[in-house]
Amino acid sequence: MAGGIVERVARGEMFFGIASTEPSGGSDVAGIKTRAERDGDSYRVYGEKILISGVREALETLDYGGWLLLARTGGEGHRGLSAFAFTGKWGGRLADGLEYSILDTIGRHGISTGILRLDGVEVPGSRLVGGEGRGFYVAMEGFPLARILVAAANIGAAKWALERAVEWSRERRLFGGRPIASFQGVSFSIAEAFAELEAARLLVYRAAWTADRYVRGEASREELNLYSASAKLKAVDTAFSIFQATMKIIGGISFTKEVDVHRGLLGTLSYLVGAEGAQNIMKYIIARDLIGREYVKL
Ligand SMILES: Cc1cc2nc3c(=O)[nH]c(=O)nc-3n(C[C@H](O)[C@H](O)[C@H](O)COP(=O)(O)OP(=O)(O)OC[C@H]3O[C@@H](n4cnc5c(N)ncnc54)[C@H](O)[C@@H]3O)c2cc1C
Structure with missing residues (x-):
């Protein structure tokens, strides 16, 4: 995967999970609402992800963290979705436009579960996985x-x-x-x-x-x-x-x-x-x- 993510995860320096679920429902993956809009060579991502594993580990405990983030780059339905190797934190620095909170779960305390709010977070085009519409x-x-x-x-x-x-x-x-x-x-x-x-x-x-x-x-x-x-x-x-x-x-x-x-x-x-x-x-x-x-x- 792009930009040394796999190496960092393998060395235990980085948490990398998946960010698919949204407040409007997790089962309907094709209905994802988070948008990724083209901005030159990058994308700007707007939306909210909930029940995401590893938010504390990725954004507080370690210097590097991210998720395979699903966002809409095209029209309705599953063909409008793209996947990004999104890094919420890199070298100790939180991505601009990213806010998060940790949910108070009743169990499974070995790993945190949280919310990601993305307001125009920049994701380089090189972080697109599998091409537009293939998410x-x-x-x-x-x-x-x-x-x-x-x-x-x-x-x-x-x-x-x-x-x-x-x-x-x-x-x-x-x-x-x-x-x-x-x-x-x-x-x-x-x-x-x-x-x-x-x-x-x-x-x-x-x-x-x-x-x-x-x-x-x-x-x-x-x-x-x-x-x-x-x-x-x-x-x-x-x-x-x-x-x-x-x-x-x-x-x-x-x-x-x-x-x-x-x-x-x-x-x-x-x-x-x-x-x-x-x-x-x-x-x-x-x-x-x-x-x-x-x-x-x-
Ligand atoms: C501890 C924990 C960690 C998680 N970690 C992650 C993570 O790291 N990344 C991530 O993206 N998500 C994560 N999730 C979210 C998880 O993927 C969703 O909870 C799951 O996809 C279900 O979505 P939902 O909870 O929104 O329920 P909904 O999709 O709203 O479904 C609610 C209920 O309706 C039922 N239902 C829905 N559609 C149908 C249907 N067509 N036919 C019959 N029944 C149906 C479901 O079975 C369920 O009982 C996590 C969840 C938990 C609890």
Whole structure:
């Protein structure tokens, strides 16, 4: 990518994310309203992006930060969108015309989530990725791959939760000193969680394998979409339900900050309510590429 961004990210000097979602709605990417207007060799960007990951990391913690920013350079619809390797901060200097704020999220505190307000921010023409009008397609290349990473992270989180449930079920003793693992109501819920987790894990592996084949030209775009959307849908649903099961097994104390399982519950919840694409949008992608674009339209 232009201008040393990849090198800086690889060295850990720069945060680089994606800025697609707007206050008017994230699922409808083709409806993005942020505008990028030509100004000589540059563009001037006007608009607002919300729920953007890494705002504090990019604009406060590090000296370099930015996003693949989607903005409208042409008319209505997905063909009017362009993608920019937008650097909000470079060498410690914030871009002129850029304002930001950090949202007070209920969880997922390992990374910040914020708002970007762009009022005539200058973006050099050399930062255009893939050419004018190609922004939607550039973003759609990245989304399926990012969804597999997110699915894998949810599998890891759920594995951790399940281990907490197993430990607790062995140690917690009730009804005459019996470990709660000896009650089927507890052990069967752990057994079900294990089976669900392993099924979801294999689906994530299948998606990652399909992504490898896609990059080598051995799998179609539709096949990648099918497996990456399925992996995200299933891994997030499974992880959230395993956190719920674990909290029930731990009991009332899990509702306090004495036990840190709620952090995972809220982290997986972020993916259930929208991060990396709404679950309904995953279902739409699966239906579209399974049944056919001529039948399933948004
Ligand atoms: C913690 C977190 C981090 C995020 N990080 C980023 C980021 O870094 N960059 C970024 O660009 N975005 C980011 N997002 C935003 C995320 O991409 C959006 O939340 C997501 O795309 C959904 O958009 P929305 O929240 O505006 O909901 P909307 O698009 O308004 O949808 C609301 C509800 O309607 C449903 N819905 C919408 N359309 C349909 C349809 N056609 N059929 C059926 N149901 C439908 C959805 O499933 C959802 O339940 C983040 C979100 C969170 C929570």
